[in-house]
Amino acid sequence: VRSVIIALITVSLMQPVLYRSGAWESIVYLLDVSESVSPPAIQSAIQWIQQTNNLGHPDHSRFVPFAANSTVFETLEQLKVVEVATESSRGSIDQSATDIEGAIDTAIRSFAPHHLKRLVLISDGNENSGHMLNMLSRLKSENIHLYTVPIQARTNRDVWVENIMAPADVTAEELFPVEVHVYSQGETAAEVQIHYGDKTLGSRKVQLIRGLNRIAFDASIKDDAGPVTLEAEVKAPGDPFADNNKFRLSLVVEGRPKILYVEGHPQSAKYLQTALTNEGLNVNSVAPGMIPTSVEQLDAYDVLLLSDVPRASLSEEQMRSLATYVRDLGGGFILAGGENNYGEGGYAKTAIEEVLPVTFEAKKEKPDSVAMIMVLDKSGSMGGQKIEMTKEAAKAPLALLKDTDSFGVVAFDYNFYWPVKFQTVSNRSAITQAISTIIAGGETNIYPALREDYIQLAGASTQVKHVILLSDGRSWQNRKSPSRP
Known part of the structure; x- marks a missing residue:
């Protein structure tokens, strides 16, 4: 995310200059030429690269301009005349996005073999494609020293979606939280929306402050199961760059949770079963004697719910299987109380008690502290x-x-x-x-x-x-x- 990249760039304000001898050094300069960087800033950066490279006299150097894509030049003269465009086109750099991750990948493949590897990143840190942090472990494993040099961004009232935060997995029809991170270069009114396909899951009109804004939503996805893509979009009046106003995130939608519901009072089962079904759960209601003794059969359910089921109604084999399902397979277990199972006795000294956070032993003395x-x-x-x-x-x-x-x-x-x-x-x-x-x-x-x-x-x-x-x-x-x- 941009805030982490900015922090990394801030650390680099020492303005690294490679004064050591250039023998056996391979240096790759990464220059951000995206729309968010002003042309004068790009020209100043090229001059800095020329001065630094002349001082260091590296044995090998390459020059990589980047935005949405990147290319490798052998000479600085080629970098000075690089072709740019506002959309993808053959032979030019697409300025509509900033993919630092992809640029670093290109740079890593450009180093000379058997040399000390030095990577110089010159950018405003406004990454809106890819994820630079994914490359840090690779840089470390290949012993590549990374130097960062900040470059001035355009002065404008740009607004963009920097990130979406949501659970990696959700269940169908479940309400889940979504947090959209919107960065604004100034105070402005805006509308933030979340889309899934052609459906709008949420829309909020907000007043953005300068800097990072966190906008929270509650969303749900019905019917579908499998990988899906959420899209967040921000709309603000006078926003000069619309290309960075959307952000996409993939998550997985699981089918409706399956509940095995066991009721000690069959005549009352319809009330809780109806309530659970209305909440989008798939409920199978059975008598105590029908609880599977096979762990494999229990594993077909997400949760097993026992409601006031007497201990005498369950066999030892059923209780052992239930305990294995909870303890070893991570199955959910709810024990709803009543006169049949709480109180002294109940499920005391059984396999069920072992997997519960409470005991059935009645303690008459209260602790002093x-x-x-x-x-x-x-x-x-x-x-x-x-x-x-x-x-x-x-x-x-x-x-x-x-x-x-x-x-x-x-x-x-x-x-x-x-x-x-x-x-x-x-x-x-x-x-x-x-x-x-x-x-x-x-x-x-x-x-x-x-x-x-x-x-x-x-x-x-x-x-x-x-x-x-x-x-x-x-x-x-x-x-x-x-x-x-």
Whole structure:
């Protein structure tokens, strides 16, 4: 994304000049000639390249102008007369986009063999095609030193879609969060839309500020299953470059989730079954005796729901298969309570109890002291109703804890912070207010937050210590590179 590239370019303000001896050095200069760079800035960059190359006297050098595409020149004179166009045409550089990733790939293949490899990137960092960060590991593995030199962008009121953030996988008809990142060079009114094929999934009129704007949507895709492409588009009055106003992202739509619903009171099954079906779930309702004993058959379902099913209604083989389905295959399991399964007895000392986060043993004595930390996922996938429900869940323990008990909240996206520092529960109103201020946004990185909780609780002297993780488990990391049209 552009912000990361700009940070990389900022580090390079030392203005690298290659003073060492040029023997056995191969240098490739990458020059951004896209529409976002002004012609005077390009000419200044060419002069800088000439001065630097003359000072360094490298054994081998190549010159690569790039925008949407790139080409390799052996001499600087060829670079000075490079042909450019506002659209793709044979023999010219297409200025309508900026593909730094593709340009670096071209450069890597242009180095002389058995030489020290030096790559000089001269750009405004406004990448809107490809993903430069994908090349960093390759540069490192091939021992290529990268130098970056900032180049001045055009002064205008350009607006563009820089990125789309959405879960990698969603289910059909499920409401999922989408966050569109729009960059604006000035304050302006705009309309941001999300499209899927010829359908508009969402549209918002917004007032853009100078810099990065994050616009959140809730979207759903009906009926289709398999890979699909979302397209975000921004429209603003007076926008001089329309070619960078769209951004595309691929995701996978799974079929409707399959639920195996087992009801202890068959006459009541229709109520929950109807509610689940209305939410877009595929529900198969069976009697307790019809629960498969084969793990392979259970694996055909996304979730198994037991509603007030007596322990005596299930065989040991059924319970062992259910436990294997949850523990080893990652199947979902919901145990809805009632007089048949909660309370002393119930599923105590069974395979089902082993895979549940609670036990059925009745504890008569309450602990003298409790330390509890809520770990709350505030990433972009938790937007909308999810984050509001999660914040209410984080507040719920306050009604049960004593004033002398300890409580804290860690919120995380890619990084973490403490909206509620680890403290006694006496000031409930301030704690509740702090939890309410949490806003969803960003990527997901769970481990650092959990490690912080462990360190905090390791030093606590309370009788009981709890960490409760509230998350949808969705990560926006390790996505394939998004692309523009």
